[in-house]
Amino acid sequence: GAGVSQSPSNKVTEKGKDVELRCDPISGHTALYWYRQSLGQGLEFLIYFQGNSAPDKSGLPSDRFSAERTGGSVSTLTIQRTQQEDSAVYLCASSTDSGANVLTFGAGSRLTVL
């Protein structure tokens, strides 16, 4: 697609429920990133997919968080047994794997855990 598409744009859930957030990167972009941004805070790195390499999961805050990228394109971030501290905007970005690797961000998925 023309840009990075994320869904849902807003998600309200109850504590303890599982949620799935979806990212559709720019066509042809081999790198895909997930970041989390809490209110008024910077971007916290979560996970990074680069081509066929094993993903860099070093930023995932707990084993309740997982992500997959199917067919080198669409990615899903899953949060199990959500907690109130998981409330944040989850941003996805993609880039090529050459040159400056400039990231293009999606509009984000705002997650609110009640």
Add this chain to the structure above:
Amino acid sequence: GQNIDQPTEMTATEGAIVQINCTYQTSGFNGLFWYQQHAGEAPTFLSYNVLDGLEEKGRFSSFLSRSKGYSYLLLKELQMKDSASYLCACKEAGTALIFGKGTTLSVSS
């Protein structure tokens, strides 16, 4: 790992010049990026430095000194629309782009 430090907040007036500093500590340095993020929006790319020196792009310039682990973003002829957060980010080879906590710039008339 990486450590990126930038001021939390800055204020300036319309028409002025402001310099936002960023210091970083990293191994395998592979580029320094600046992104702009308006409130409620996604970050957008501003500049990229991988070699020492100044990169100029219109009213915005970015400087890098690899030996000092230092960069700055220079904004000239400030406009109200420049009120935003400015994010310094550092890349190591083969790893994700890591962001600093951002500098919130408020431009007043």
